Amino acid sequence: MKTLANQHFTNRFATLPSGFYSRLPATPLAAPYLVAFNPEAAQLLDLNPLSTQHADLAAYLSGNMPLPGQDSLAALYAGHQFGVYVPQLGDGRALWLGEIRNHAGQHWEVQLKGSGPTPYSRNGDGRAVLRSSIREYLCSEAMYGLGIPTTRALSITGSDEAVYRERMETAAVVTRLAPSFVRFGSFEVFYYRRQHTEIRTLADFVIKHYYPECREQNNPYVGLLQAVVANTARLIAQWQAVGFCHGVMNTDNMSILGLTIDYGPFGFLDAFDPAHVCNHSDPGGRYAFDQQPQVGLWNLQCLAQALLPLMDQDSAIDALNQYKAIFETALDQNLRRKLGLHTTQPDDMALISQLLGMMARDRVDYTLFFRRLCDFQPQQANTALRDMFLQGDAFDQWAQHYSLRLRQESMHQTQRSVVMRQCNPKYILRNYMAEIAIGKAEQERDYSEIERLRQLLSQPFSEQPEQEHYANSPPEWATTLSVSCSS
Numbered sequence: 058m059k060t061l062a063n064q065h066f067t068n069r070f071a072t073l074p075s076g077f078y079s080r081l082p083a084t085p086l087a088a089p090y091l092v093a094f095n096p097e098a099a100q101l102l103d104l105n106p107l108s109t110q111h112a113d114l115a116a117y118l119s120g121n122m123p124l125p126g127q128d129s130l131a132a133l134y135a136g137h138q139f140g141v142y143v144p145q146l147g148d149g150r151a152l153w154l155g156e157i158r159n160h161a162g163q164h165w166e167v168q169l170k171g172s173g174p175t176p177y178s179r180n181g182d183g184r185a186v187l188r189s190s191i192r193e194y195l196c197s198e199a200m201y202g203l204g205i206p207t208t209r210a211l212s213i214t215g216s217d218e219a220v221y222r223e224r225m226e227t228a229a230v231v232t233r234l235a236p237s238f239v240r241f242g243s244f245e246v247f248y249y250r251r252q253h254t255e256i257r258t259l260a261d262f263v264i265k266h267y268y269p270e271c272r273e274q275n276n277p278y279v280g281l282l283q284a285v286v287a288n289t290a291r292l293i294a295q296w297q298a299v300g301f302c303h304g305v306m307n308t309d310n311m312s313i314l315g316l317t318i319d320y321g322p323f324g325f326l327d328a329f330d331p332a333h334v335c336n337h338s339d340p341g342g343r344y345a346f347d348q349q350p351q352v353g354l355w356n357l358q359c360l361a362q363a364l365l366p367l368m369d370q371d372s373a374i375d376a377l378n379q380y381k382a383i384f385e386t387a388l389d390q391n392l393r394r395k396l397g398l399h400t401t402q403p404d405d406m407a408l409i410s411q412l413l414g415m416m417a418r419d420r421v422d423y424t425l426f427f428r429r430l431c432d433f434q435p436q437q438a439n440t441a442l443r444d445m446f447l448q449g450d451a452f453d454q455w456a457q458h459y460s461l462r463l464r465q466e467s468m469h470q471t472q473r474s475v476v477m478r479q480c481n482p483k484y485i486l487r488n489y490m491a492e493i494a495i496g497k498a499e500q501e502r503d504y505s506e507i508e509r510l511r512q513l514l515s516q517p518f519s520e521q522p523e524q525e526h527y528a529n530s531p532p533e534w535a536t537t538l539s540v541s542c543s544s
């Protein structure tokens with residue numbers, strides 16, 4: 058077990074030509090202090106989970122003190138934001154310190170988010186606020202707990218340095234980890250600049266380190282596109298099944314590895330509303346919950362376009378055409394599992410859409426419903442479920458079909474209930490929960506709620522009787538909560 062100071066950093070991305078990034082140090086953050094440190098993520102770097110006691114930790118994790126071997130850089134990328142191509146984005150407030158290869162041979166890139174301006178900051182201040190840093194920290198760990206591919210969060214460091222958003226707030230740095238932070242937009246920038254050599258160099262880099270199996274294909278770049286299509290389709294199928302709304306699915310926020318990345322105005326569904334828009338800066342609902350699958354494909358089309366110099370058009374189209382089937386198969390499978398259906402019957406999807414239709418009509422809490430469904434008793438009243446609907450008769454009718462359908466499953470009721478609990482979470486990060494942790498942190502410098510929620514959400518499928526109140530539907534005051542893009 059090591060501390061950050063005696064870890065060895067390398068930086069494979071920094072071996073790419075200089076046009077891919079800008080090298081620069083972090084801008085020191087005034088008197089940083091540790092707000093949160095995640096022992097589970099620390100283990101990914103072979104760090105001693107107790108290294109919170111290290112005196113210099115806040116200085117390292119805020120970027121104030123460089124780590125041995127660190128070669129910090131901000132990466133260049135572009136992207137389609139709300140459908141419009143923006144030729145230069147890049148890490149405007151993030152720095153890659155390098156990567157650590159752990160004892161299992163995994164490479165983890167370490168990135169500071171909120172570490173000061175870079176050549177890609179445009180008009181931004183290069184900072185992140187404590188509020189959004191807490192949200193990113195908690196949600197990335199919650200997603201990991203749910204088994205959904207995501208970047209990870211190692212720590213939050215805070216400071217009293219003022220940052221102005223819609224109001225005066227304070228600055229913070231999230232230290233986040235991922236095997237790679239390359240985005241669709243990392244390719245787009247070179248396509249629109251007609252720098253085809255760079256597209257190939259980046260594709261070769263991504264294939265070599267993250268998709269080596271593509272080298273077996275006639276055209277490895279087609280293999281790369283196919284793999285990204287598949288990973289993205291499966292990722293979004295997981296979002297849809299758990300009721301996660303990303304909020305800003307611009308192509309610069311789409312990971313080449315199919316990870317959930319760049320947590321901003323995200324939200325988990327409370328009452329089921331397929332058209333739910335979690336970002337109040339998206340009045341048109343471009344990134345509404347039920348649009349996410351389509352947007353995933355649209356974004357992949359942008360990526361495919363950027364890769365066209367490396368393949369013929371038909372191969373790109375064929376790869377994109379696989380998206381729909383992969384997404385639908387994955388979503389069907391996820392939803393089927395949520396209902397405890399392990400065999401496939403012709404009317405299953407009708408049974409599921411009927412249920413989702415009723416839930417939408419009566420605005421039934423998505424997470425609570427599926428968790429209660431784990432206790433469904435065929436041919437009985439199931440009042441706890443029935444009471445969630447305004448139209449009880451409709452539920453009874455559906456429950457009748459569901460009871461009959463369950464007879465076709467060989468799994469015993471008790472066993473089914475256990476298995477269903479492994480895919481229907483009891484605990485999700487509802488906005489109001491993050492809001493409470495943020496309020497305590499901002500007003501009282503009390504960071505205990507952040508750690509409590511992190512622990513709770515790392516085991517979202519487990520009964521945690523002492524934490525039962527977090528499994529309720531949101532309190533009345535939370536219905537007016539709104540989350541903006543500002544972070």
Ligand code: AMP
Nearest residue numbers: 146147148149150178181182183184319
């Ligand atoms: P996001 O919507 O957070 O994914 O950010 C979109 C783009 O804006 C990225 O290039 C970010 O690096 C950049 N950006 C966002 N906030 C800031 C900020 N406060 N300072 C500098 N750049 C920022």
Ligand code: MG
Nearest residue numbers: 309310318319
């Ligand atoms: Mg982003």
